[in-house]
Amino acid sequence: MPDIRVFIYILIIFSLTPTMIHADSWSVSPAFDDHVSGSTSLINMESVAMESKLKIRAVGEEGVPAGIEYMVSIGPIPGTEAAIGTVRTDFRGSILEARGLNLNESARNVWRDHAMVSGEIVNFMKSFTYTSGITL
Amino acid sequence: MNKKITVVIVISVILMLITIAAADRLPNGTNTTNRQMPSESYLEVIGQMSSHQVYQLDTYSNGSHDEGFLDQGETFSSVIYKNDMRTNGGYLSQSKGLKIDEGPQQKGGFNVDSKIVSTYLTDPELGSKMSSSDSLELYTSGNASSSELVVRNPVVADIIDDYIGGFNSYYKGASAVDMTSGQIATMARTRSVGSDDTVPAELRYLIGIHPDLSSGMPYAAGTASTEFAMTNEEGAGNTTELASTKSMADSTTIDGQIFRFSKSFVVTSGIEPN
Numbered sequence: 001m002p003d004i005r006v007f008i009y010i011l012i013i014f015s016l017t018p019t020m021i022h023a024d025s026w027s028v029s030p031a032f033d034d035h036v037s038g039s040t041s042l043i044n045m046e047s048v049a050m051e052s053k054l055k056i057r058a059v060g061e062e063g064v065p066a067g068i069e070y071m072v073s074i075g076p077i078p079g080t081e082a083a084i085g086t087v088r089t090d091f092r093g094s095i096l097e098a099r100g101l102n103l104n105e106s107a108r109n110v111w112r113d114h115a116m117v118s119g120e121i122v123n124f125m126k127s128f129t130y131t132s133g134i135t136l
Numbered sequence: 137m138n139k140k141i142t143v144v145i146v147i148s149v150i151l152m153l154i155t156i157a158a159a160d161r162l163p164n165g166t167n168t169t170n171r172q173m174p175s176e177s178y179l180e181v182i183g184q185m186s187s188h189q190v191y192q193l194d195t196y197s198n199g200s201h202d203e204g205f206l207d208q209g210e211t212f213s214s215v216i217y218k219n220d221m222r223t224n225g226g227y228l229s230q231s232k233g234l235k236i237d238e239g240p241q242q243k244g245g246f247n248v249d250s251k252i253v254s255t256y257l258t259d260p261e262l263g264s265k266m267s268s269s270d271s272l273e274l275y276t277s278g279n280a281s282s283s284e285l286v287v288r289n290p291v292v293a294d295i296i297d298d299y300i301g302g303f304n305s306y307y308k309g310a311s312a313v314d315m316t317s318g319q320i321a322t323m324a325r326t327r328s329v330g331s332d333d334t335v336p337a338e339l340r341y342l343i344g345i346h347p348d349l350s351s352g353m354p355y356a357a358g359t360a361s362t363e364f365a366m367t368n369e370e371g372a373g374n375t376t377e378l379a380s381t382k383s384m385a386d387s388t389t390i391d392g393q394i395f396r397f398s399k400s401f402v403v404t405s406g407i408e409p410n
Contacts, residue, residue, distance in 0.1 A: 082182065095171070095238075104199030107165070109238055111191040113175065119183010119225075125176075132171040 309341020318356020336406020
């Protein structure tokens with residue numbers, strides 16, 4: 001009987017040990033290096049109605065994620081059927097992330113979204129939202 | 137022999153006999169990742185249009201290696217999504233949505249989720265056309281891992297020598313279309329980061345081509361091709377010897393008056409507790 005108790009105690013200790021190590025290893029804020037950009041160009045527009053919106057959260061308390069909201073909308077001016085000209089949009093991002101105290105890259109994100117529209121533009125809308133924070 | 141000792145021995149033997157076939161295990165997300173990037177675009181134009189979209193997400197379960205193989209238990213996944221479209225005139229209406237969430241997903245969630253619907257009608261005076269290509273690729277790799285699924289503890293799994301084998305997997309769904317009139321809808325979704333080892337890797341790709349009824353033509357006109365592929369190799373236990381290989385490829389090309397064309401591809405790979 002004592003052998004069985006020892007065996008059970010050892011099993012319980014083995015079961016709890018990784019949980020404790022796991023909790024400790026996540027209490028560090030890991031390294032990161034993030035770049036995000038967005039731009040819109042209007043070229044040789046003969047007539048256009050444009051609306052754009054940009055919101056950025058770059059300073060916050062701990063736990064508040066960084067955020068970007070960008071929207072651009074191109075349409076005809078009242079009384080016409082279409083905007084006329086060329087519109088170009090370009091969104092880019094490059095993200096590096098690590099885990100714990102390790103400086104090796106654990107996640108890499110790279111994206112690009114490029115669009116060009118030329119002619120009679122009845123409607124052109126692009127929106128992009130970016131949110132990034134840390135969960136410890 | 138005491139009955140309780142017999143029961144303990146029998147349970148231990150059963151645990152030793154349980155083996156799990158190797159299958160994809162996804163890396164878990166880093167804890168910097170609340171990152172979500174939804175984007176949408178709507179377009180209606182008579183004229184020219186070009187767009188290029190690319191997204192790549194590489195995730196290592198334990199940090200990247202400058203050289204050499206993955207450590208035991210380590211996993212890696214890579215997703216590449218590309219979409220290109222170009223017209224040299226004519227009428228184009230397009231709705232495009234791309235949701236990116238690089239955080240760890242549950243079963244049913246996706247890291248990349250793209251939906252595009254485009255309607256095109258040529259300008260007969262110019263003889264214009266629309267060209268588009270779209271592809272989603274997922275690569276996953278992992279070294280043998282002590283199984284936490286049976287005994288829920290890596291240390292005990294090591295003691296009873298219970299392992300999930302290593303694996304290399306590649307999945308692809310892609311399409312390319314050249315058309316003078318019609319409507320195309322594509323959907324591309326994949327899951328490359330899991331919240332735990334039981335969340336399977338998944339790739340879904342779907343394309344449908346239909347006539348644009350508002351143009352008065354009962355068919356879409358042009359050329360369309362699709363490519364679906366899967367390759368997989370798996371090991372058994374904690375050795376590096378191959379235990380299983382699988383491959384699958386499907387490609388289709390159609391050309392002419394397209395009344396209806398639809399193809400879909402779904403691949404899921406993961407491990408489940410026995």
